[in-house]
Amino acid sequence: MRGSSEIFAAKMSLHVELSAAEKAALLAMVTRPQTSKAGSPVAAVGDPLDTATVVLDGLLARTKQLPDGRRQILAILIPGDLVDVHASVLRQRDDQLEAISTATVAVIPQSRIAGVAAEFPRLHEAFLREAFIEAAIAREWVLNIGRRTALEGMAHLLCELIHRWDAVGLSDGGKYPFPLKQQHLADCLGLSTIHVNRVVQQLRSSGLIELERRSLSVLKRQDLQRLADFTPGYLHVTGAKAA
């Protein structure tokens, strides 16, 4: 758990150099780490929105559902991510968080987030950066789902994930642990699982990726990015790891 918090602190100080006091304050805010089993909800629609959430380990999805069960994933959350910073200002949760793999998260109470603005402006700025980047990613997803083909969209999603995974050091020479099921990919892209399967096989047979056994290998990263028209600018990662 301690090590997990360090990933979070490291990510927070990626853009703004934090003082020891700021780092200490940051780690002190993070309370009540809890782990959830794969597939289980971490927060539901209508829940009071009174904490931000830090992902310490595992993957989560932010989702919305229609009354008849159609489901859409709005964001994939990875270790180090700080989400729901808007809890400092908005009142009610309008979406859901659920664990994709076994995941452990901690929370920061709403009062702490609000307080940090006055006490630790640079921490506050780091929080806002996280929130604004998640918003930028959501906008890119609108483009991805609205205007890219299934194949392009899938390629783009994979590019985004590996890029973000690289940034927090979750890669191993082009090979990544990949806990997402095809159902998750479908819900990210607004597709059926069956079509996701066909698209994945296209990517496999064109030699761009290997995807099996909960593991993703990117064989031709350049080609994959070209297919997806992936340009990482929208991720606003300008730190040392920017690649």
Next chain:
Amino acid sequence: MRGSSEIFAAKMSLHVELSAAEKAALLAMVTRPQTSKAGSPVAAVGDPLDTATVVLDGLLARTKQLPDGRRQILAILIPGDLVDVHASVLRQRDDQLEAISTATVAVIPQSRIAGVAAEFPRLHEAFLREAFIEAAIAREWVLNIGRRTALEGMAHLLCELIHRWDAVGLSDGGKYPFPLKQQHLADCLGLSTIHVNRVVQQLRSSGLIELERRSLSVLKRQDLQRLADFTPGYLHVTGAKAA
């Protein structure tokens, strides 16, 4: 112009009651009002992202484009909206703003936004609310495009627009000025203009709306909302005008 700024100030104080000093500071920050002709760009990809933008009059679209010209609208901006608050933290614009109708906008320099956090915390909070709500809307659009049918999505888009228009007093008893072309609707929903046309006619012939001559009339608002599964919670409008 003066009157337009008042709309903005009114919207800013919808959730947080602002003091006279705060209102004055707010209006003092808003500089350089400029008007753009329908269809012309207001800000382009790669532009330095050093100002937030206030919409004083007219409609804008936030857009992204793929290299081959496919275009997606990410947000419709209406009078009173404050956008690009993230300019206080992020550096580079990754999307485009363009005028839908003739529109006049003003800007707030990045330095002012950053400064306001310390000097006028409640204004800062109001700015953040705007940014977070735009993010919430973007997430709803992901659902709209990814999982709703064309008909449902169109209905939902219209519900959102009239709801936001009501909130800033742009309605006239169920009748709204409607400068969007079918091309804009298509780019909002990830559809072809031709299909938009057919969907609009479905809505017309089922008696839910009238849409002609740059004017929208909502005849059966309840039915339209039911068709769209529209629940305004994600707009986080909790003020007096919440309806």
Next chain:
DNA sequence: CGGTTATTTGACCGACTTCAACTGCAGTGG
């Protein structure tokens, strides 16, 4: 092992796209 869940395959279907032509309308200039 057996039972469950995830992935894969095939056949068919439908929502939406593409292409092409036509209508209506506002502006423009003769």
Next chain:
DNA sequence: CCACTGCAGTTGAAGTCGGTCAAATAACCG
């Protein structure tokens, strides 16, 4: 006043991408 132009909207026919249904593997797990 009326042709001419250009653009938004409309209509129809044909095609495609992706969905649905059903069933067969294949992986996971107690």
